[in-house]
Amino acid sequence: MTVRVGVIGGGQLARMMIAPAVELGLDLRVLAEDEGMSARLAATAVGDYRDLDTVRAFVRDVDVVTFDHEHVPQEVLRALVADGVRVHPGPDALQYAQDKLVMRARLAELGVPQPDWAPVDDAGELQRFIDDHGGGAVVKTPRGGYDGKGVRVVRAGGEADDWFAGLAEGEALLAEELVSFTRELAQQIARRPGGQMVAYPVVETVQRDGVCAEVIAPAPGAGARVQEVAERIGLSIAEGIGVTGMLAVELFETDDERLLVNELAMRPHNSGHWSQDGAVTGQFEQHLRAVADLPLGHPEPRSPWTVMVNILGGPEQGALEDRFASAMSEHPGAKIHTYGKSPRPGRKVGHVNVTGDELDDVVYTARAAAARFL
Incomplete structure (x- = not known):
C-alpha cells in the first residue's frame, strides 16, 4: 500500500x-x-x-x-x-528546536559541549551575564528566530530593553557566551523511529548577515578528530532527544579547537542542500525514508567536493526563470534548484550545487552560476 x-x-x-x-x-x-x-x-x-x-x-x-x-x-x-x-519528529523531540532555552537545558543534561548560557528576564540580569563573560554576549529570543532574526550581539544590558518589554510573565530571553570561533560547521544525522541512524560528513557553512550563503562538503581541513567529534555529538543528540527524520546540528569550531553546539533543526536544512546532488542519498529523500520508517540510504559523498551557493534576492528586474538559459549555457555542470518565489532582497529564492575533484574550481563554478541569477 x-x-x-x-x-x-x-x-x-x-x-x-x-x-x-x-x-x-x-x-x-x-x-x-x-x-x-x-x-x-x-x-x-x-x-x-x-x-x-x-x-x-x-x-x-x-x-x-x-x-x-x-x-x-x-x-x-x-x-x-x-x-x-x-x-515525525514528535512533539517531545520538536520542542528542542522550538524553544532555545529548553534546548540548552536538554543539551546540558546530555553533556553536549555548548557555549555558556543563562536565561535572563531583565536588563540587570543580562548585564551581570555580560560582566561575567568578557563584556559581551549574544542575546536570542527563545522562539521563532531564524536566518539571523531574533539574534543580537550586545555589550550592555539595556540593548535588549525592547525585547524585555515584550516578554510575558514567566518568560525570559537566552543569553549566550560570545564565542570566539574560526568557522561554523554543520553535522546532519538521519534517524528512523526504530533507532537506525546514519551520519553525513561534517560540512562548513559560510554565513553572511546571519543567512547561510555557502556550504562546502566535506568541511575543508576537517581532520579525523573533528569528523569523529562532530559525528559523535550529532548521534548523541539524535538519540538523546529521540528525533525522527533529519537532524541538523549547527556547530562552532573555536580557536582553541573545540566544537560547540549552536542550534538544532529537525527537518531538512540549508546546510544539507549540497546532498541533493553530492551524496548517494540526498537529505530530502533521506528525511522521507526516515519518517516513513523505510531503510535509510547511504550518506556518503559522490564526489571529493560539493559546494552549495544560495541564490539570495534574485534579479532586480524580471523573473528568476529568465536567467536559466544563460546560467545553464555558461555552467553546464551546475545543478540549479529554484523555489518558485518572487525575488526580494536577502530572500532565499534558490541554490546551486556543483561537484568536482578540485575545490577551487568547484567554488568558482558554483559562485559564478549563482551570480547569473542576481
Whole structure:
C-alpha cells in the first residue's frame, strides 16, 4: 500500500521533497499556509497550521505527518499524537528546536559541549551575564528566530530593553557566551523511529548577515578528530532527544579547537542542500525514508567536493526563470534548484550545487552560476 506522507508547511523544503517522494512511490500531500507557495505542486490543502481543526482535517487522509518548519504549536502536535497520528519528529523531540532555552537545558543534561548560557528576564540580569563573560554576549529570543532574526550581539544590558518589554510573565530571553570561533560547521544525522541512524560528513557553512550563503562538503581541513567529534555529538543528540527524520546540528569550531553546539533543526536544512546532488542519498529523500520508517540510504559523498551557493534576492528586474538559459549555457555542470518565489532582497529564492575533484574550481563554478541569477 502506498504510504501517504503529510507535510505541514508549504515552503521550499516541502517543495524539494516532491521529486524524491515520487521516486520512492510515496503519496506526498502538503498543508500550505497560503495559495501560491513554493510547494504548491503538492499542496492539497491551504490553512493555518496553528488551528487544530484545520490540521486534524488535513491529517485525516495521511499515514504519517512531518514538517517543512518547526512552528506548529505543541498543543496541536500533542493533540495529533493523542488522536493516534504518527508524527515525525514528535512533539517531545520538536520542542528542542522550538524553544532555545529548553534546548540548552536538554543539551546540558546530555553533556553536549555548548557555549555558556543563562536565561535572563531583565536588563540587570543580562548585564551581570555580560560582566561575567568578557563584556559581551549574544542575546536570542527563545522562539521563532531564524536566518539571523531574533539574534543580537550586545555589550550592555539595556540593548535588549525592547525585547524585555515584550516578554510575558514567566518568560525570559537566552543569553549566550560570545564565542570566539574560526568557522561554523554543520553535522546532519538521519534517524528512523526504530533507532537506525546514519551520519553525513561534517560540512562548513559560510554565513553572511546571519543567512547561510555557502556550504562546502566535506568541511575543508576537517581532520579525523573533528569528523569523529562532530559525528559523535550529532548521534548523541539524535538519540538523546529521540528525533525522527533529519537532524541538523549547527556547530562552532573555536580557536582553541573545540566544537560547540549552536542550534538544532529537525527537518531538512540549508546546510544539507549540497546532498541533493553530492551524496548517494540526498537529505530530502533521506528525511522521507526516515519518517516513513523505510531503510535509510547511504550518506556518503559522490564526489571529493560539493559546494552549495544560495541564490539570495534574485534579479532586480524580471523573473528568476529568465536567467536559466544563460546560467545553464555558461555552467553546464551546475545543478540549479529554484523555489518558485518572487525575488526580494536577502530572500532565499534558490541554490546551486556543483561537484568536482578540485575545490577551487568547484567554488568558482558554483559562485559564478549563482551570480547569473542576481
